Amino acid sequence: MPTLKVHHIGYLVKKIGKAVKTFQSLGYQIEQDTVLDEIRKVEICFLTKDGYRVELISPVSEDSVAAGLLKKYKNSPYHICYEADDPEAACQELTQNGFTAIDTPTPAPALNGRNVVFLMSPIIGMIELLY
Numbered sequence: 001m002p003t004l005k006v007h008h009i010g011y012l013v014k015k016i017g018k019a020v021k022t023f024q025s026l027g028y029q030i031e032q033d034t035v036l037d038e039i040r041k042v043e044i045c046f047l048t049k050d051g052y053r054v055e056l057i058s059p060v061s062e063d064s065v066a067a068g069l070l071k072k073y074k075n076s077p078y079h080i081c082y083e084a085d086d087p088e089a090a091c092q093e094l095t096q097n098g099f100t101a102i103d104t105p106t107p108a109p110a111l112n113g114r115n116v117v118f119l120m121s122p123i124i125g126m127i128e129l130l131y
Contacts, residue, residue: 002086002093007130008046008053010079012070016043016058019075023047023054035110042066044110055081055110079118081128087115091129094119105131 013019016034024030028047035044041064045056059067069078084090087105095101098121105115108130115131 002084002090004082004084004090007081007083008055009077010055010057010081010128011075011077012066012073013056013058013075014070016045016056019056019058020045020047023049023056028054032110036060037109039106039109040064040066046110079126079128081116081130083130087129087131091117091119094127094129098122099127102126 011019020030020034024047026049028049031046031048031053033045036042037044041059041061043058043060047054047056057066059070061067082090091101099119100121102118102120105117107113108116111130117129117131119127119129121127
C-alpha cells in the first residue's frame with residue numbers, strides 16, 4: 001500500500017466566520033485565508049494547531065453537497081484527507097479494500113489546484129485523497 005499521511009480533518013460549519021473565531025479561541029492559527037471553491041460551492045479555510053490542520057467547509061449554495069451533509073450531520077468533522085506518495089496506486093488499493101470513489105479527481109482551489117477525490121467506506125465513512 002502506498003504511504004498515506006494525514007493532511008487535514010474536514011469540518012462542516014454553517015457560518016465560517018464564526019467558526020474561524022471559535023477555533024482561534026482554542027489556539028488555532030489561520031494557515032490560509034478563506035477561499036471560494038466554485039466547483040463544490042463551498043467556502044474553505046485552513047487552520048493549524050500543534051501540527052494538526054483543520055479544514056473548515058461551509059456551503060454557499062443550497063445545491064452544494066456540503067449543504068446536504070450539514071443538514072444531516074450539523075457542525076461536525078466529516079472526513080479525513082490523506083496525502084499519498086502515489087495517489088493513483090493508493091486510490092486503486094483503497095478501491096480493492098472496499099472504498100468506493102464518489103467523484104472523480106477534481107482541482108481544489110483551496111489546495112493550490114491540486115486534485116482531490118472523495119471515497120466512501122461502509123465501515124468508516126468518507127475520506128479524501130489528495131493528489
